[in-house]
Amino acid sequence: xxxxxxxxxxxxxxxxxxxxxxxxxxxxxxxxxxxxxxxxxxxxxxxxxxxxxxxxxxxxxxxxxxxxxxxxxxxxxxxxxxxxxxxxxxxxxxxxxxx
Numbered sequence: 001x002x003x004x005x006x007x008x009x010x011x012x013x014x015x016x017x018x019x020x021x022x023x024x025x026x027x028x029x030x031x032x033x034x035x036x037x038x039x040x041x042x043x044x045x046x047x048x049x050x051x052x053x054x055x056x057x058x059x060x061x062x063x064x065x066x067x068x069x070x071x072x073x074x075x076x077x078x079x080x081x082x083x084x085x086x087x088x089x090x091x092x093x094x095x096x097x098x099x
Contacts, residue, residue, distance in 0.1 A: 001027070001028070002029065002030060002031050002032055003031075003032065004032075004033045004035055005032070005033070005034050005035070006034075006035045006036075006037050007034065007035070007037065007040050007045065008037040008038040008040060009037075009038055009039070009040045010038065010039050010040070011039040011040065011041055012041075013038075013039075013040050013044060014044045014045075015040075015044065015046070015062070016045075016046045016048070017045075017046065017047050017048065018048045019047070019048070019049045020049060020050025020051060020067070021050070023050055024050055024051065025049065025050040025051055026049065026050075026051040026052045026053065026068075027047065027052075027053045027054075027055075028053075028054045028055075029054070029055045029056070029058045029060075030055075030056045030058065031056075031057050031058060032055060032058040032059075032060070033058060033059040033060075034059065034060055036061065042062060042078045042079060042097070043061075043062070043063070043078075043079060043097035043098070044062075045061050045062030045063070046062055046063045046065065047060075047064045047065065048065045049065065050067045051066075051068045052066060052067075052069045052070070052071070052085075053066050053069075053070045053071070054070075054073075055071070055072050055073070055075065055077075056074065056075070057073070057074045058072075058074075058075040059075050059077075060072070060075070060076070060077050060078075061078045062078075062079045063079050063080045063081075063082075063097065064079065064080070064081045064082070064083075065082055066081070066082065066084065066085070066087070067083075067084055068083065068084060069083055069084075069085035069086045069087065070086075070087040071087075071088045071089075071090075072088070072089045072092040072094075073090050073091060073092065074090070074091045074092060075092055075093075076092060076094075076095075077089070077092050077093070077094050078094075078095045078096075078097070079095075079096070080097050
């Protein structure tokens with residue numbers, strides 16, 4: 001993925017993304033950004049990825065549930081990450097979401 005994904009909605013809006021709903025699917029992005037609009041909250045976004053997630057030079061928001069590893073290199077991440085394998089964060093500014 002590249003470019004900007006704008007999520008526009010109210011402060012209580014919820015966005016759920018499932019990658020690999022058939023059990024196979026990875027999410028890879030370079031220069032990818034998620035922008036919140038209209039009052040939408042970054043911590044109301046969930047990414048369920050069947051396999052690995054790799055983001056480079058990206059600005060990602062939300063909770064990431066990785067079926068394999070998660071790798072974030074440079075950029076920013078506002079959210080929480082949970083993976084079945086390693087989570088590697090290098091040079092990425094991280095801000096967590098409250099539970």
